[in-house]
Amino acid sequence: MSVYADMKLDCRPDFVMLVWTESRSQADLSFFRLGDCFPTSFSAREAVFNVDINDCNFRRMVTGDQLTYTNDLTYTSSPDSRILAFTHPVVCAFQRPRDWYPPIYEPVFNTYGQGDLVFHIGLMNDDFSGPAKSTTFPLGSMIPIMASVAQETHQPMLLLLEECVAAHTPALQPDSRIYPIITNKGCLMDSVVSRSKFEPRQKTSEIRLSLQAFRFALGEEVFIHCNLAAWDPNSLDDTKKACYYVKEHGWQLLDNSALSYICDCCESSCKSRRTRSIASGKHGILEKAVLGPLIITDVNS
Structure with a gap:
């Protein structure tokens, strides 16, 4: 599990669990998105995503023996919010399986x-x-x-x-x-x-x-x-x-x-x-x- 400031990320071969803990009380955690996925659940302080790694528009890249999945955690604030919209990178890296071959390019x-x-x-x-x-x-x-x-x-x-x-x-x-x-x-x-x-x-x-x-x-x-x-x-x-x-x-x-x-x-x-x-x-x-x-x-x- 990797820890980035207010984000906890658990990457598995078939799913990703991300927990964002927000310290600012003005933030509406329902405005968080992981790629195009809505939070699986959220409270006043935490937005939780428990998703399949093939969903949410994760991007795949192969470099040598490493298979990397990248995405963006975004916050889109309302016009009157004090919390500005922002994007945080999400990266999951794995050893490339021997039987894995590049899939069809589907951007x-x-x-x-x-x-x-x-x-x-x-x-x-x-x-x-x-x-x-x-x-x-x-x-x-x-x-x-x-x-x-x-x-x-x-x-x-x-x-x-x-x-x-x-x-x-x-x-x-x-x-x-x-x-x-x-x-x-x-x-x-x-x-x-x-x-x-x-x-x-x-x-x-x-x-x-x-x-x-x-x-x-x-x-x-x-x-x-x-x-x-x-x-x-x-x-x-x-x-x-x-x-x-x-x-x-x-x-x-x-x-x-x-x-x-x-x-x-x-x-x-x-x-x-x-x-x-x-x-x-x-x-x-x-x-x-x-x-x-x-x-x-x-x-x-």
Whole structure:
């Protein structure tokens, strides 16, 4: 057990127990969060988290023989509170098990508006029922991708993929080689030349993409960079949409085929507007996401 000032941390291979003891009487301990997890219990002086290490958005990193899980303990104070908001690092380090291999890279992104919004993007299996078992895809096969936003206390949100490009690096640089997938504020341009398509929604807070494996960076590591957008479901227009091309039918709007005229601008330019934030009481918020690495292999090589 490690002790940090007012924090006691007990790290186990499958769970974490954290106890924060607060000496300031003005603090409301219900405002503490471990990643995106609420306290398991709290009193006037203590906030207790007893959580699975695979929950709460713990970040995994392997360095040599060490497996490290990191997170943030945050306090979000009310506007009239004397206790300022702050963040405290949480670190659990273990000897790397011999049979442990890196999992699929599934980054999780946090942002805040009227309550927490937690964004997620990941590679899925063929029927989207669980995570993919492999990050290697033969050329021409389908790459199932699902993004979601956890809403908690938010009003219902519609999740969109506004822009996505493939690159050979985890960070985009001015000289990065890229392959455009989704452009023009939600147009799945890759569907014009492939079998890529958006799948029917199961929830407004999720979006599913079947992406046909492409030749770009064939045999190399590929990273997919996306802008995820959470919007008011009733505010679809040519800058807030999910459109894909259907052979012999043209552009289709995922969420309402009767409004597919919204997709007409995919062939030209969909006018961009400044994103308005939920925090300011408007309509939406954006978050950047990176998925990868994945590898596309040539079945003929």
